Amino acid sequence: MFNWESLDGSAAYDEWRSNRLKAAEIALNQAPVEVSDLSNPGESVVSELTNRCDAANFALYTSDDSGGDSEHSATDIPPVGDFAAAFGLKVAEAHRSADGTGVVALRVTDKGNQRGFIPYSPRGMNWHTDGYYNAPDARISAFILHCVRPAADGGVNQLFNPEILYIRLRDISPAYIRALMHPTVMSIPENIESDGSLRPVSVGPVFYGDALTGRLQMRYTARTRSISWCDEPVTQEAIAALTEILAANDPLMMQVALKAGQGVLNNNALHNRTQFQNGNEDAGRLMIRVRFHNRVQRKT
Numbered sequence: 001m002f003n004w005e006s007l008d009g010s011a012a013y014d015e016w017r018s019n020r021l022k023a024a025e026i027a028l029n030q031a032p033v034e035v036s037d038l039s040n041p042g043e044s045v046v047s048e049l050t051n052r053c054d055a056a057n058f059a060l061y062t063s064d065d066s067g068g069d070s071e072h073s074a075t076d077i078p079p080v081g082d083f084a085a086a087f088g089l090k091v092a093e094a095h096r097s098a099d100g101t102g103v104v105a106l107r108v109t110d111k112g113n114q115r116g117f118i119p120y121s122p123r124g125m126n127w128h129t130d131g132y133y134n135a136p137d138a139r140i141s142a143f144i145l146h147c148v149r150p151a152a153d154g155g156v157n158q159l160f161n162p163e164i165l166y167i168r169l170r171d172i173s174p175a176y177i178r179a180l181m182h183p184t185v186m187s188i189p190e191n192i193e194s195d196g197s198l199r200p201v202s203v204g205p206v207f208y209g210d211a212l213t214g215r216l217q218m219r220y221t222a223r224t225r226s227i228s229w230c231d232e233p234v235t236q237e238a239i240a241a242l243t244e245i246l247a248a249n250d251p252l253m254m255q256v257a258l259k260a261g262q263g264v265l266n267n268n269a270l271h272n273r274t275q276f277q278n279g280n281e282d283a284g285r286l287m288i289r290v291r292f293h294n295r296v297q298r299k300t
């Protein structure tokens with residue numbers, strides 16, 4: 001496997017770079033994979049989605065499986081956990097969900113401990129990877145976002161493969177990659193979580209290797225409050241360049257307006273969300289999210 005951590009210019013890097021760019025371009029034009037049964041997606045579906053995630057770090061799917069009478073029920077959700085199991089995914093944050101399966105319903109609510117947290121509001125969300133505040137032994141390497149009901153207006157996501165961001169930065173300066181690989185480059189202070197628990201300070205790199213595969217993973221948030229960056233000039237320059245790339249609508253970013261029954265399977269790609277508005281009459285936007293500690297793979 002290509003060693004992205006080596007910053008020496010080489011023919012191997014040129015080849016990897018060119019293959020990544022080609023794969024990202026192909027991913028932009030692929031129709032979502034049709035999944036007839038989320039609980040039992042079958043070998044060809046699993047193989048296609050795994051290949052797509054391997055190539056471009058995200059893949060879209062579409063299903064008719066809305067989880068039953070989801071028009072009126074907020075609890076009747078599709079079997080996204082079973083779907084994830086077909087990809088050998090290890091569920092993270094099982095503590096957050098009421099049933100211990102790690103399946104989290106994202107919808108506008110001001111109930112209980114979700115009140116005031118952006119994911120449970122109609123506000124937009126800036127670029128980030130999931131779990132950027134997690135401890136090193138609990139990193140998030142993949143997640144699924146599945147749409148039960150879209151918003152009446154807005155709530156559109158953009159996705160960006162971290163490997164493409166890496167290439168864009170390395171094209172400017174390999175020193176930026178080195179700075180962002182530093183084990184203490186980004187710190188998120190401790191915080192009280194939405195479930196009331198205390199999350200300790202999280203210190204770590206932006207670019208790091210997945211524990212099992214060594215593939216490039218990213219830990220990042222565009223937030224500017226409650227975050228501290230290494231104050232080396234090269235790090236500051238690298239962050240400025242990264243911010244500029246994400247703000248500039250790279251042609252390899254994918255815009256995704258998920259419809260009911262559609263979802264994104266991905267290796268914790270960078271993503272954002274526009275603000276949205278629910279209709280007066282409908283039950284409101286409902287997305288299901290499940291996070292995992294390993295990357296999408298064939299079940300072994």
Ligand SMILES: [Fe+2]
Nearest residue numbers: 128129130271
């Ligand atoms: Fe997210």
